[in-house]
Amino acid sequence: MGVLLSLSTISRHSSGLPLAAVLLLAALLAGCGPKTVNVQGQFPKPLMDPLPLKIGIWYPEDFRTHEFYDEAKSRSESDWVVETGPAQVKMWDTVLAGMFRELVHMPARPGPKQMSPVVNAVLIPHVDELQYAIPKQTNVKVYEIWMRYRFELVTTGGDPIAEWKMPAYGKTPTAFLQSDQEAVNLAAVMALRDAGANFITSFPQLPAVRDFLESRNQTVGARYADDRQFVGARYAGDRAQSALLQGRADRSESVGARYAGDRAQSALLQGAGGGKS
Amino acid sequence: MKRWLLALLALALLPGCVTSKVDEMVYNAPEQGIGDSTVVILGRRQASDYETEPDFIQCLGDYISDRDPSIQVLNELNFVNALYPWFEPRTAPLYPQDIDRLLQQHVVAQRMRELKTRYMIWIDGSTVRSDSGGSMTCAIGPGGGGCFGFGTWSDDATYEATIWDFTGKAEVGRVNTTATGQSYMPAVVVPIPIIAPVKGTACDGLGEQLLQFLSSKY
Numbered sequence: 001m002g003v004l005l006s007l008s009t010i011s012r013h014s015s016g017l018p019l020a021a022v023l024l025l026a027a028l029l030a031g032c033g034p035k036t037v038n039v040q041g042q043f044p045k046p047l048m049d050p051l052p053l054k055i056g057i058w059y060p061e062d063f064r065t066h067e068f069y070d071e072a073k074s075r076s077e078s079d080w081v082v083e084t085g086p087a088q089v090k091m092w093d094t095v096l097a098g099m100f101r102e103l104v105h106m107p108a109r110p111g112p113k114q115m116s117p118v119v120n121a122v123l124i125p126h127v128d129e130l131q132y133a134i135p136k137q138t139n140v141k142v143y144e145i146w147m148r149y150r151f152e153l154v155t156t157g158g159d160p161i162a163e164w165k166m167p168a169y170g171k172t173p174t175a176f177l178q179s180d181q182e183a184v185n186l187a188a189v190m191a192l193r194d195a196g197a198n199f200i201t202s203f204p205q206l207p208a209v210r211d212f213l214e215s216r217n218q219t220v221g222a223r224y225a226d227d228r229q230f231v232g233a234r235y236a237g238d239r240a241q242s243a244l245l246q247g248r249a250d251r252s253e254s255v256g257a258r259y260a261g262d263r264a265q266s267a268l269l270q271g272a273g274g275g276k277s
Numbered sequence: 278m279k280r281w282l283l284a285l286l287a288l289a290l291l292p293g294c295v296t297s298k299v300d301e302m303v304y305n306a307p308e309q310g311i312g313d314s315t316v317v318i319l320g321r322r323q324a325s326d327y328e329t330e331p332d333f334i335q336c337l338g339d340y341i342s343d344r345d346p347s348i349q350v351l352n353e354l355n356f357v358n359a360l361y362p363w364f365e366p367r368t369a370p371l372y373p374q375d376i377d378r379l380l381q382q383h384v385v386a387q388r389m390r391e392l393k394t395r396y397m398i399w400i401d402g403s404t405v406r407s408d409s410g411g412s413m414t415c416a417i418g419p420g421g422g423g424c425f426g427f428g429t430w431s432d433d434a435t436y437e438a439t440i441w442d443f444t445g446k447a448e449v450g451r452v453n454t455t456a457t458g459q460s461y462m463p464a465v466v467v468p469i470p471i472i473a474p475v476k477g478t479a480c481d482g483l484g485e486q487l488l489q490f491l492s493s494k495y
Contacts, residue, residue, distance in 0.1 A: 044361040047384055140326050141405070173328040173403070197362030 034079035039087040041189035046098040056119035095196040124152040143183040145191040162208035168195035293473030295458035310493030314395035321401035340484030402436030423466035432475035
């Protein structure tokens with residue numbers, strides 16, 4: 001035990017100086033590294049009536065791991081790395097889950113030979129561009145983040161339904177004892193919230209999306225009419241059968257009513273096959 | 278030595294001078310107070326070159342609820358989160374007439390009923406620094422360190438509060454405040470900041486007027 005203790009003491013003494021030097025060097029070099037912001041925030045669920053769509057979401061790899069790198073232009077500036085990927089996924093999951101009747105995460109990008117879950121459409125988001133500004137650059141007492149998204153709305157077979165671009169902007173004022181990183185994080189969270197708000201209000205207004213929603217409503221309306229017809233015919237058939245059993249009607253009425261029910265059911269199945277996307 | 282330290286401390290605690298002005302325009306104040314209804318104070322964030330500071334909104338809320346605890350002031354962030362995305366800078370109503378459009382969505386109307394919000398107070402403005410001057414040099418050596426010099430700057434605060442009656446869907450009051458103050462920082466070995474509480478004075482001025490509007494006790 002005594003030998004072990006003395007060995008550890010010796011080894012600590014011998015490594016103490018280099019360790020201190022390494023720590024000092026690390027502290028000195030810390031100022032030379034890039035300023036990294038791993039965007040983190042809480043995103044509320046939207047308060048709205050969900051759209052009657054079962055929507056699929058596919059986050060491409062570059063979206064899930066999205067980061068923005070800005071190289072310093074001069075010695076007095078720092079490199080900046082703004083990692084938004086995980087926060088993007090968190091925000092869009094929350095917004096889309098509240099915006100649509102059902103949200104399904106797709107295992108892969110939809111394509112012609114891809115086995116995909118049955119959904120009405122698949123949304124694929126991209127971050128095309130991200131810019132930031134800090135008070136040192138603009139002489140304005142706000143930190144800003146600006147993003148440009150590109151969205152694809154496709155069928156489960158990969159056919160395009162709509163494609164559009166959407167800006168998002170967030171800013172936060174300077175505050176006492178707030179570091180640049182904290183302020184940029186806050187501005188990024190504001191930009192993500194703005195992206196959600198912009199998407200919620202603009203999505204149903206897009207002409208291609210509106211056409212898609214209208215065509216779906218017509219299909220759903222037609223299906224609903226078929227359902228009503230089918231149920232009505234079934235009901236007539238049941239009534240006739242009941243009457244037959246009671247001996248108050250002949251069998252032909254029951255067969256006729258049953259036939260009407262079968263026709264309606266057949267029409268319904270055809271309609272369901274034609275409306276499937 | 279003790280005297281010197283006390284003198285320095287006393288000097289550091291001296292506030293700078295602030296000039297403040299409040300203009301009020303009230304159309305229809307509640308005579309019996311607001312009862313069990315709630316109030317929310319929100320910052321306008323639409324301008325590109327400034328932003329109403331969240332700490333100023335917090336200061337106003339604290340000022341009102343500290344002096345009249347019967348007035349329930351909702352936290353700004355909680356309110357905005359509860360009604361996301363309808364009070365974001367992009368979507369927030371700009372005029373009282375927009376409230377009707379907002380309440381057409383029955384889930385929003387339901388949430389507003391749950392929150393019992395009767396008055397919505399919009400604050401627009403900011404505190405900016407101007408006219409800074411002077412110079413200060415600081416040095417550190419083996420024997421110690423210190424600063425020498427003199428710095429001065431001016432802060433200007435301009436805020437406007439617009440009061441909406443959410444149930445009446447109308448603007449019922451407007452209060453403006455401006456405050457200007459000069460801060461100084463002399464440094465003889467140790468810098469001694471003599472800060473003018475410009476934002477705090479603007480908060481007190483505006484808070485007092487809002488309190489008079491909302492409270493039956495004032």
